[in-house]
Amino acid sequence: MNRRSFLASAAAMTAQSYNRILGANDRIRLAQLGCGDRSHGHVHMVQLAARQTPVETMAVCDLWSLARERRAAQVEKLFGVKPKQYKYYEEMLARPDIDGVMIATADFQHAQHCAAVVRAGKDCYCEKPFANTLKDAKETRAAVKASRQIVEMGTQHRTQPYPLAVRDLLATGRIGRIVKISQEWNVNMQRWRREAAVRELKESDTDWKRWLLDRPYQPFDPRVYLEFRVFRNFSSGIFDQWMSHASDLVHLWTGATHPESASANGGIMVWRDGRENPDTVSVIFTYPEGFLHTYTTTFGNSYRSFCRIQGTEGTIDNFGGEGASLFLATREGGPHEPDPAGDIHKPRYIAPPSMGPEQDRGEIVRVAGAPQADNIGPDDDDAHHLCDWLDAMRSRRQPRATVDHGFSHSIACMMAAESYWKGARVYWDAKREEIVDRPA
DSSP: OOHHHHHHHHHHHHHHHHHOOOOTTSOEEEEEEOOSHHHHHHHHHHHHHTTTSOEEEEEEEOSSHHHHHHHHHHHHHHHSSOOEEESSHHHHHTOTTOOEEEEOOOGGGHHHHHHHHHHTTOEEEEOSOSOSSHHHHHHHHHHHHHSOOOEEESOGGGGSHHHHHHHHHHHTTTTOSEEEEEEEOOOBSOOSOOHHHHHHOOGGGSOHHHHHTTSOOOOOOHHHHHOGGGSTTTOOTHIIIIIHHHHHHHHHHHOOOOOSEEEEEEEOSSOOSSOOSOSEEEEEEEETTTEEEEEEEESBOOOOOEEEEEETTEEEEEESSTTOOOEEEESTTSTTOSOGGGOTTSOOOSSOOTTOOGGGTOEEOOOTTSOOOOSSOOOSOOHHHHHHHHHHHHHOOOOSSOHHHHHHHHHHHHHHHHHHHHTSOEEEETTTTEEESSOO
């Protein structure tokens, strides 16, 4: 099917999709676009969601034959139904019986694939990062807003109970005005290298030129294809993968939509394995609301990842890496302790502080009915977030993680990447929606 035929077909399909109103008992029919590792999690999420609401996966699509065969086998094993396999998504999107599409392709492909899905009249669950070029981010946001489709970003912490409880706690003024949010999420591993899969992939089993989309042509390289996260032209690595979640949490907690400036530094400190993106990096963001956000990751040491929200009247500490649900709220750091280092009475520790001084009334954040908080938190296959999308598909309301939220976290990721590669501070021009070299 050529582009003109696809667009004509998509226009007709859009009208049909608008006419299909899902009832509470109607089975939602999904397709998987991109059949790599994250797609395995998507299918698992659908399986978990199916225990609560009628939903099934009926089609899988991937350029690589082996990937789509594996995902089809997983679907058949879990649901007892053999899904239809597609190499090219245009053919899959032309089907009138597909309600929604879950996207788990490469970082640089997400936005363009999301635009194609909504233009075909399908609802969309789009993995983060939403986009890693401003052109794609703007065009896809416009496509979503011009449609009637329900689009949910895969930033699942927006529907999880503990991050939401922290948002509500901050809104009460419990720790005063936020002045700084610090996040440090570490591992001690190579990350994103897939040796076995690289050996399996042959150019004849995929479509390399199609995979490249609008990126400059280069000879086929199975490492780039499967380990795209470590190569500059296809991902910003740590920023796209992990900091997208970190920035989204900052936006959730503060209501902010974009940084004012970003300054990033780092490098390849441990894994000198041919990667281009850094394995260790720090970023400092300033926000127009008047607070600082710092983000750090290292792949060479995993000691005590954390997130800390500092306010003028106290502090909220999170223990663990991305997604951890164990939060401590305390008055410690407030104005009654102006300079603990200079005053032996407020406070003095001779061992790790645990809950802190009794007079600061530290307490663990609790959420009734939620799983017990810990420093691990729910894994990525969180059906709660998927169910938010499925419920929104039925009611046609906006989901908790919208395209605007995706646009916001993408701004932060792109600013961090541009600052890192330029070796200079960059700024966001909110009126023009452009990254610039001087304050707007």
